[in-house]
Amino acid sequence: xxxxxxxxxxxxxxxxxxxxxxxxxxxxxxxxxxxxxxxxxxxxxxxxxxxxxxxxxxxxxxxxxxxxxxxxxxxxxxxxxxxxxxxxxxxxxxxxxxxxxxxxxxxxxxxxxxxxxxxxxxxxxxxxx
Amino acid sequence: xxxxxxxxxxxxxxxxxxxxxxxxxxxxxxxxxxxxxxxxxxxxxxxxxxxxxxxxxxxxxxxxxxxxxxxxxxxxxxxxxxxxxxxxxxxxxxxxxxxxxxxxxxxxxxxxxxxxxxxxxxxxxxxxxxxxxx
Numbered sequence: 001x002x003x004x005x006x007x008x009x010x011x012x013x014x015x016x017x018x019x020x021x022x023x024x025x026x027x028x029x030x031x032x033x034x035x036x037x038x039x040x041x042x043x044x045x046x047x048x049x050x051x052x053x054x055x056x057x058x059x060x061x062x063x064x065x066x067x068x069x070x071x072x073x074x075x076x077x078x079x080x081x082x083x084x085x086x087x088x089x090x091x092x093x094x095x096x097x098x099x100x101x102x103x104x105x106x107x108x109x110x111x112x113x114x115x116x117x118x119x120x121x122x123x124x125x126x127x128x129x
Numbered sequence: 130x131x132x133x134x135x136x137x138x139x140x141x142x143x144x145x146x147x148x149x150x151x152x153x154x155x156x157x158x159x160x161x162x163x164x165x166x167x168x169x170x171x172x173x174x175x176x177x178x179x180x181x182x183x184x185x186x187x188x189x190x191x192x193x194x195x196x197x198x199x200x201x202x203x204x205x206x207x208x209x210x211x212x213x214x215x216x217x218x219x220x221x222x223x224x225x226x227x228x229x230x231x232x233x234x235x236x237x238x239x240x241x242x243x244x245x246x247x248x249x250x251x252x253x254x255x256x257x258x259x260x261x262x263x
Contacts, residue, residue: 020150022143023179054150054168056175057233085168093172093237094223 004029006036012044012113013037014106018051026062033066037073044113045070048106050081060095067100076116077101080109133194133201134159140178140207141187149178149190153205160194160201162263170203170261173238177207177257180234185209185255195260202243202262207255214249221247 003025007014013036015029033045047063049055055063067077078101082090090097101116103109138152139145153174157167174190181188188209195202214220223236235257239245244260 020147022147024143053154054172054175056172056179057237058175058179083168085165088165089168089172089241092169092240093176094233094240095237 004032006032008036008040008042011040011042011117012046012110013040013042014046014048016048016051020053021059023058026059030062030065030069034069034073037070037075042075043117045075045077046106046109046113047077047079048081048109049079049086050083050105052083052086055082055086055090055095057093057095060090060093060097063097064099071099076113078103078109078112080104080106131196133196135191135193137189137191139187140181140190140209143179143182146175146178146182150175152190152192153203156192156194157203157261160203160263162203162261166261166263169241170205170259173241173259173261174205176234176238177205177259180257181207181209181211181255185211187211188254197262200262202260204244204258204260207257207259209256210254213251213253213255214247215251217247217249 004015004017015033036042037045063079070077080103082102101112103112140149150171153171154167157170178190186209188207191206193204195204219225221235223233238259242259242261246258249255
């Protein structure tokens with residue numbers, strides 16, 4: 001188990017990263033989330049990174065991996081709350097997070113997840129990627 | 130150029146990488162960096178610190194706060210006694226990786242700072258110097 005709590009809200013899982021993660025913790029979170037998606041039959045995963053002061057290539061890769069794994073397990077991932085300075089730095093670093101959906105805050109993230117789960121256009125959307 | 134502070138810390142474990150981020154944050158705040166400048170140098174430090182642990186077998190980080198006239202800056206020197214880098218130009222290429230990462234560590238870190246220097250040769254370890262000015 002990682003030290004980062006995973007909350008279940010309906011058919012969604014919510015993770016709020018509140019600590020400066022060392023690499024093993026990031027890997028543990030990735031494993032735990034994948035397990036919980038299956039165990040809880042989750043359809044959506046929301047990751048709140050509003051407390052993260054940086055996202056480097058390792059954390060970026062973790063976010064990409066979680067999004068890819070949840071997609072394979074028929075769940076959608078939305079990353080919310082990225083700080084503006086983090087967004088500027090990520091782009092300059094060369095990390096596009098191309099496989100990850102983002103929303104400004106938790107409210108918008110939940111609405112995005114609901115929209116993706118409830119509408120059939122998700123099928124087309126998947127084919128594109 | 131005046132050195133306002135100068136400290137050295139170990140970079141041996143993934144916990145040290147977290148400590149490096151915290152120390153670089155504290156020093157860049159002390160140097161009066163904006164939030165974006167802080168974020169850039171902390172992110173660059175995190176990338177290089179991880180390389181020092183994963184590929185260099187651990188090493189040290191020297192953090193200096195510098196003043197050059199009205200300008201203040203933070204200079205970071207990562208040094209390890211690891212296997213070194215045979216082809217520095219190749220290692221600096223976007224997407225090149227010898228490990229499991231995205232291959233953005235060195236090239237990405239370089240884009241986040243104003244000065245970047247690598248001294249490395251096979252069997253000679255690696256020394257990477259980064260500096261960002263306010």
